[in-house]
Amino acid sequence: MKQSEKAILSIMYVCQIEGKEVFEVIRKKTMFSEDLINSKIDELIKNQLVNNDRKTLTDIGRNSLCVVLAGGVFDIIHPGHIHTLNAAKKLGDVLVVVVATDNTAVKMKKRRPLHAQEQRQELVNSLSMVDLCLIGQEDDIFKTVNHVKPQIIALGYDQVHQEKFIIEGCKKIELDAKVARLQSPIPESSSSKIQKEYGESIHGI
Known part of the structure; x- marks a missing residue:
């Protein structure tokens, strides 16, 4: 797994615990563009690491951290x-x-x-x-x-x-x-x- 993808999964995990809005936190912490964030989340969904809601981890995604x-x-x-x-x-x-x-x-x-x-x-x-x-x-x-x-x-x-x-x-x-x-x-x-x-x-x- 790429380091950038691991970083996004980590942020999603923390946001789930805190109940924060995921996308804005990812943009703030990674400085990625909106298009890049969306493409990486698409890839994570394709690999069954992130749910279709684009903000929570699947069991596979959670266990990867x-x-x-x-x-x-x-x-x-x-x-x-x-x-x-x-x-x-x-x-x-x-x-x-x-x-x-x-x-x-x-x-x-x-x-x-x-x-x-x-x-x-x-x-x-x-x-x-x-x-x-x-x-x-x-x-x-x-x-x-x-x-x-x-x-x-x-x-x-x-x-x-x-x-x-x-x-x-x-x-x-x-x-x-x-x-x-x-x-x-x-x-x-x-x-x-x-x-x-x-x-x-x-x-x-």
Whole structure:
């Protein structure tokens, strides 16, 4: 499959999740002409990768994409996050990131996040390697997993989720997904540590 066709399929997948109008997003992201976009979509329909509605993927089209799902609080974006998300993106074609809700963040970090969940979503969405950022579900993380249906779930080096828990949860929703534990070159880097050090430096002035 040509890279341009893979890009269009990836955009269609993201637009389906977000409920956005496909054609305008393709034109904005690819800079292709209207005629070129239409000819490529015609080809994708011919190859049974896109439905006749010209905006949704067939099962074959969806299965041709490798979607990677990663999650976290992402309260203060630091080099460890960037490395981890870059590594996650290299595992597939589309990287979907889920940011924890404010309430979930409190449970995980034992403190209120500096940035509200919508702000953290906007921050992560602005990162070049991220195709889509969603706000997670508080009661059941597998609701989001089932919505995204990733082939790979990428866990950061410091995330508390156990691979066994993720695998068993995926089995319950009948999703065949692999779990990848990503390493960080700066394991001592964390949002909590940065916040603590910043606070100490302010008090020391």
